Amino acid sequence: MAVSETHRIQTKDLDTPPRLLLGPGPSNAHPRVLRALSNRQVGHLDPTFIDLMNEVQELLRYAWQTDNKVAIPVSGTGSAAMEAAIANTVEPGDHVLVGCNGYFGERMVDMASRYGAQVHRMDKPWGESFDLAEIRTAMEAARPAVLGLIHAETSTGARQPLEGVAELCAEFDCLLIVDTVTSLGGVPLFIDEWGIDVAYSGTQKCLSCPPGIGPLTLGPRALDKLERRSTPVPNWYLDMSLVGKYWGSQRTYHHTAPINMNYGFREALRLVAEEGLEQRWDRHAANAQLFWDGLENMGLSCHVDASIRLPSLTTVRVPEGVDAGAVARHLLNTYNIEIAGGLGQLAGKVWRIGLMGFNSRPENVRLLLSALQETIQK
Amino acid sequence: MAVSETHRIQTKDLDTPPRLLLGPGPSNAHPRVLRALSNRQVGHLDPTFIDLMNEVQELLRYAWQTDNKVAIPVSGTGSAAMEAAIANTVEPGDHVLVGCNGYFGERMVDMASRYGAQVHRMDKPWGESFDLAEIRTAMEAARPAVLGLIHAETSTGARQPLEGVAELCAEFDCLLIVDTVTSLGGVPLFIDEWGIDVAYSGTQKCLSCPPGIGPLTLGPRALDKLERRSTPVPNWYLDMSLVGKYWGSQRTYHHTAPINMNYGFREALRLVAEEGLEQRWDRHAANAQLFWDGLENMGLSCHVDASIRLPSLTTVRVPEGVDAGAVARHLLNTYNIEIAGGLGQLAGKVWRIGLMGFNSRPENVRLLLSALQETIQK
Numbered sequence: 186m187a188v189s190e191t192h193r194i195q196t197k198d199l200d201t202p203p204r205l206l207l208g209p210g211p212s213n214a215h216p217r218v219l220r221a222l223s224n225r226q227v228g229h230l231d232p233t234f235i236d237l238m239n240e241v242q243e244l245l246r247y248a249w250q251t252d253n254k255v256a257i258p259v260s261g262t263g264s265a266a267m268e269a270a271i272a273n274t275v276e277p278g279d280h281v282l283v284g285c286n287g288y289f290g291e292r293m294v295d296m297a298s299r300y301g302a303q304v305h306r307m308d309k310p311w312g313e314s315f316d317l318a319e320i321r322t323a324m325e326a327a328r329p330a331v332l333g334l335i336h337a338e339t340s341t342g343a344r345q346p347l348e349g350v351a352e353l354c355a356e357f358d359c360l361l362i363v364d365t366v367t368s369l370g371g372v373p374l375f376i377d378e379w380g381i382d383v384a385y386s387g388t389q390k391c392l393s394c395p396p397g398i399g400p401l402t403l404g405p406r407a408l409d410k411l412e413r414r415s416t417p418v419p420n421w422y423l424d425m426s427l428v429g430k431y432w433g434s435q436r437t438y439h440h441t442a443p444i445n446m447n448y449g450f451r452e453a454l455r456l457v458a459e460e461g462l463e464q465r466w467d468r469h470a471a472n473a474q475l476f477w478d479g480l481e482n483m484g485l486s487c488h489v490d491a492s493i494r495l496p497s498l499t500t501v502r503v504p505e506g507v508d509a510g511a512v513a514r515h516l517l518n519t520y521n522i523e524i525a526g527g528l529g530q531l532a533g534k535v536w537r538i539g540l541m542g543f544n545s546r547p548e549n550v551r552l553l554l555s556a557l558q559e560t561i562q563k
Numbered sequence: 564m565a566v567s568e569t570h571r572i573q574t575k576d577l578d579t580p581p582r583l584l585l586g587p588g589p590s591n592a593h594p595r596v597l598r599a600l601s602n603r604q605v606g607h608l609d610p611t612f613i614d615l616m617n618e619v620q621e622l623l624r625y626a627w628q629t630d631n632k633v634a635i636p637v638s639g640t641g642s643a644a645m646e647a648a649i650a651n652t653v654e655p656g657d658h659v660l661v662g663c664n665g666y667f668g669e670r671m672v673d674m675a676s677r678y679g680a681q682v683h684r685m686d687k688p689w690g691e692s693f694d695l696a697e698i699r700t701a702m703e704a705a706r707p708a709v710l711g712l713i714h715a716e717t718s719t720g721a722r723q724p725l726e727g728v729a730e731l732c733a734e735f736d737c738l739l740i741v742d743t744v745t746s747l748g749g750v751p752l753f754i755d756e757w758g759i760d761v762a763y764s765g766t767q768k769c770l771s772c773p774p775g776i777g778p779l780t781l782g783p784r785a786l787d788k789l790e791r792r793s794t795p796v797p798n799w800y801l802d803m804s805l806v807g808k809y810w811g812s813q814r815t816y817h818h819t820a821p822i823n824m825n826y827g828f829r830e831a832l833r834l835v836a837e838e839g840l841e842q843r844w845d846r847h848a849a850n851a852q853l854f855w856d857g858l859e860n861m862g863l864s865c866h867v868d869a870s871i872r873l874p875s876l877t878t879v880r881v882p883e884g885v886d887a888g889a890v891a892r893h894l895l896n897t898y899n900i901e902i903a904g905g906l907g908q909l910a911g912k913v914w915r916i917g918l919m920g921f922n923s924r925p926e927n928v929r930l931l932l933s934a935l936q937e938t939i940q941k
Contacts, residue, residue, distance in 0.1 A: 186753055188840045192625035196618050196833050199826055201605045211819060214604055222823055223601040226592055226773060227579045228901045240574050247570035260775070261639040261800060264818035268800045296799045375564055389819060395604060397638070397775055397821030420798055421674045422639060422646045440642035441589060441767060443775030445600055446824065448577055455574050462566045523606045 204517075205544070207553055208525035209339045209498055210367065211389035211396050212541040214449070218394050221452035222445050229442045237451060238432060238442075244454035248369060248392075248462070249384065251376035251402055257432045258450055259399040259423065260443050263366045263387025266399025268296055269423040270362050270385045273403070273411050275331055277301030282329035282359075284320075287311050288340035288528045289364055293333045300419065305329060311338075311530040312489045312500065314345045317353065324357050331360045336374065337367035339390075340528045342500040342537065344372065344493045351380025360407055366390060369400065370457050371469045371497040371541055382407045391469065391497050393542030394453035398446045401425075453542075469496040472545045476538070479554040483561075488535050497545075500527065500535040504561070509533055512560050520556045582895075583922070585931055586903035587717045587876055588745065589767035589774050590919040592827070596772050599830035600823050607820045615829060616810060616820075622832035626747060626770075626840070627762065629754035629780055635810045636828055637777040637801065638821050641744045641765025644777025646674055647801040648740050648763045651781070651789050653709055655679030660707035660737075662698075665689050666718035666906045667742055671711045678797065683707060689716075689908040690866045690878065692723045695731065702735050709738045714752065715745035717768075718906045720878040720915065722750065722871045729758025738785055744768060747778065748835050749847045749875040749919055760785045769847065769875050771920030772831035776824045779803075831920075847874040850923045854916070857932040861939075866913050875923075878905065878913040882939065887911055890938050898934045 206213050227234050245256045259266040271293065275281055281302040283293045286309040297304050305327035309315060315323075315334070324332065332354055334345050347363065354361045362383040368374050369384075371391025376384055382404045388394035403411070403425060411418075411426060418424040422440065430437040457465060473496035477487060480501060488500035503509040509526050513536065516522040527535040540549065584591050605612050623634045637644040649671065653659055659680040661671045664687040675682050683705035687693060693712070702710065710732055712723050725741065732739045740761040746752050747762075749769025754762055760782045766772035781789070781803060789796075789804060796802040800818065808815040835843060851874035855865060858879060866878035881887040887904050891914065894900040905913040918927065 186751070186756055189628055190625075191630070192621050193836050193839075194618065194621050194625070196622070196829075196836075199599055199602050199615075199830065201603055201611055203603060204605050204609065206604065206606055208606060211604060211606060211822060214823075219601040219603070219823075221577055223597040224577050225579055225581060225597070226584065226589060227582050228584055228586060228589060229774070231582065231895075231901065233579055237577075240572065243570050243572050244574070247568075247572070250567055252569070261643060262818050262821060265639060265643075265800045268798070292799075299795060299797050299799055373564070378564055387819070395821065395823040396607070396819040397824050417677060419677050420646070421670075421677055422643045422801075440640050441765070441774040443640060443773065443824070444589060445592075445597075445773040445827075446775045446821070449823075451574075452577065458571050458574075461571075517609075523609065 203521055205522045205549065207538055207540065207544060207549065208523045209537045209539050210387065210541065212393060212539055212544045214395050215393040215453065215456055215543040217456065218449045218452045222449040224445065224448045226444050229444055230436065234444065235436060237447065241447060241451050241454065242432065244451065244458055245400055248454055248457050249376045249402055250374065250378065253376065253402045253404050255408065255425065255429055256402040258447065259401045260440060261399050262396045263385065263399045265423065266385035266401040267364065269401050269425060270383045271296045271300055272418050272420040272423050273425045274360055274362065274383055274407050275300045275302045276414055276416065278303065279330040280305060280327055281331045281333065282307060282323055282327040283333045284315050284335060284345065286313055286341065286343065287335060287338035289335045289338060312341045312343050314343050314493050317349050320350060321353055324353060324359065328357065329359050331362060333362045335364040337365065337372060337495050337497065339367045339498060341531065342489045342495050342498045344495050346493065347379045360410060367495065367497050370465060372495060373466050376402060388450055388453060391542045392453045394449050398443060398450050469540065469545045472540050472547060472550055473499065475547060476540060476550045479550065483558055497541050498537060498539045500531065500537055502535055503533065507561060509536060515560045516556055522553060522556055581899055583900045583927060585916055585918065585922060585927065586901045587915045587917050588765065588919065590771060590917055590922045592773050593771040593831065593834055593921040595834065596827045596830045600827040602826050604822050607822055608814065612822065613814060615825060619825060619829050619832065620810065622829065622836055623778055626832055626835050627754045627780055628752065628756065631754065631780045631782050633786065633803065633807055634780040636825065637779045638818060639777050640774045641763065641777045643801065644763035644779040645742065647779050647803060648761045649674045649678055650796050650798040650801050651803045652738055652740065652761055652785050653678045653680045654792055654794065656681065657708040658683060658705055659709045659711065660685060660701055660705045661711045662693050662713060662723065664691055664719065664721065665713060665716035667713045667716060690719045690721050692721050692871050695727050698728060699731055702731060706735065707737050709740060711740045713742040715743065715750060715873050715875065717745045717876060719909065720867045720873050720876045722873050724871065725757045738788060745873065745875050748843060750873060751844050754780060766828055766831060769920045770831045772827050776821060776828050847918065847923045850918050850925060850928055851877065853925060854918060854928045854932065857928065861936050875919050876915060876917045878909065878915055880913055885939060887914060893938045894934055900931060900934055
């Protein structure tokens with residue numbers, strides 16, 4: 186049989202422009218993380234990789250402030266970790282209450298529906314968050330087995346306060362799943378103190394690791410629900426009763442871990458441990474404040490109230506008469522700076538600007554403010 | 564709230580041993596692929612990344628010898644691509660016939676069951692493959708909507724001949740899903756000529772790219788079945804009706820692609836296109852023959868008949884009185900060579916030895932034969 190040459194195209198050496206990624210993610214990886222990615226490989230069952238898996242889990246527990254046994258990177262992006270959170274804890278027929286105040290709440294509704302949940306929505310305009318009284322009212326109506334909230338809404342830049350929610354969940358005998366994609370490593374977050382049963386995140390935001398691996402943690406109540414399931418998890422790849430045995434003490438083969446991504450993720454978590462969580466949170470807060478002050482000086486305003494505004498992601502209102510897309514394109518083409526537009530309710534109305542992880546630095550704030558001012562005045 | 568220091572462990576710079584990975588995978592990545600991994604990032608919707616996505620798809624079509632519109636890397640390992648193949652084409656109640664002659668056939672049974680299929684098994688001892696008459700008999704009994712076969716069984720080293728199977732599938736109006744994890748880029752494989760509707764693979768075998776991304780292709784008949792589904796794909800992350808829009812001309816956001824893994828994968832596929840498929844297949848065949856001749860000279864025998872023996876993966880019978888695990892450990896600890904033992908029916912009975920991609924070189928064969936001889940004689 187003859188080999189067809191149809192798709193044997195000529196390509197050039199990889200040569201990407203030097204982008205400064207100040208959108209909603211990915212953010213630029215830390216140079217140490219990029220170097221770790223290209224480290225020579227060992228096998229996924231090699232004793233040295235097993236040691237590395239232990240370190241990754243332990244460092245992830247620190248970043249998340251949890252003693253949970255299960256704190257692992259899922260072998261997919263943050264969206265896969267999100268689906269793992271849902272797939273393992275939601276059983277067909279379960280009532281699931283989801284806070285819908287942005288794009289990722291909507292996604293949780295979609296995912297929970299696919300796993301057979303009876304989904305109840307708790308709606309709020311994009312950019313706001315829920316208070317305890319609102320959550321209580323919704324829980325009284327829905328009597329959910331699972332409550333899903335987005336700690337850091339990447340589509341709006343709003344932070345969902347979580348203090349007190351676990352007590353409500355205990356009262357209603359309900360699991361608490363929290364999306365921490367844009368908060369882990371950049372915004373105060375205490376999995377155990379706040380009584381969060383399940384959390385997931387991405388690596389390409391405040392952890393400064395390329396996308397491709399998705400942190401997930403399951404607490405004892407979530408593991409208990411998983412063990413008591415009457416049907417197998419309907420997702421083989423993300424079934425934590427199988428994956429957990431690979432990352433646990435048994436090391437039973439499930440799938441081949443993404444070895445080099447784990448190298449990079451370990452390095453990203455080491456950087457968190459070296460800097461210290463408080464210092465890292467303070468740095469994100471200080472650089473965000475510098476940015477917000479600069480915006481105010483330029484006469485620009487933020488979409489989200491300061492009390493719940495994420496330091497990692499700011500939604501900036503597009504002034505009257507300004508073409509949001511044209512500004513973003515100019516920043517990209519002239520200055521190699523990537524920012525993003527709004528989604529859903531906020532499409533065309535805001536820019537989404539991230540100062541995450543390694544990118545949360547005063548020099549990036551200064552450059553961005555200056556480039557933004559020049560672009561808008563053009 | 565005070566940050567707990569409990570899990571803030573001290574760690575060292577990454578320093579992995581210089582392993583030669585001659586097991587069933589991962590194999591060593593090509594140095595050019597490792598370098599590409601650490602290339603600086605662009606955003607996942609950056610125009611330059613969109614161009615890269617086009618190149619990746621086109622190069623993958625060449626490697627797979629297909630004109631399929633959908634030929635993409637799934638954002639997970641080969642196991643995720645396997646699940647994507649099943650999740651998108653199997654509907655609840657579908658009759659699915661699976662060739663079970665090794666570990667990965669068993670996995671397909673498990674996955675298809677989770678998606679609600681009525682699974683029919685076609686069994687054969689591990690290390691053998693099915694002939695057309697056997698497949699016809701099983702199809703007459705099962706009348707399947709989907710037939711799943713493992714082209715290259717990583718657990719046994721057996722190749723499943725595929726010529727003529729598509730004609731059978733056409734007769735029974737049945738989709739053909741083929742596992743090409745250990746064949747893509749190393750063993751002759753013609754998706755279109757052989758009439759394969761769905762195929763998936765891994766990157767860490769004959770493509771010499773680290774694990775973390777999973778090639779998948781869907782032909783027109785498979786896409787047609789996907790479009791005609793009466794229920795949504797019960798897996799959000801792997802739903803190709805959504806993922807396809809991101810990789811297709813619409814570029815609709817679904818999840819953030821693993822950017823750096825795509826850099827590496829592109830480089831791996833470029834290496835295939837540069838070398839040429841026939842040359843690559845010939846190289847794998849020649850080095851495997853060199854290895855098999857050497858084994859014979861040492862008095863060792865192969866588990867799989869030469870007519871269906873994979874050049875990428877050889878199962879070598881463990882001689883009477885030899886401790887298979889002790890030999891593997893000695894090779895690892897003394898020579899930094901990784902090989903693996905058998906799984907399932909072949910546990911303790913064979914070693915699994917891979918000569919894949921970049922690792923399929925005469926110097927590796929010579930070293931391995933010499934080290935193996937020394938170890939067994941010890």
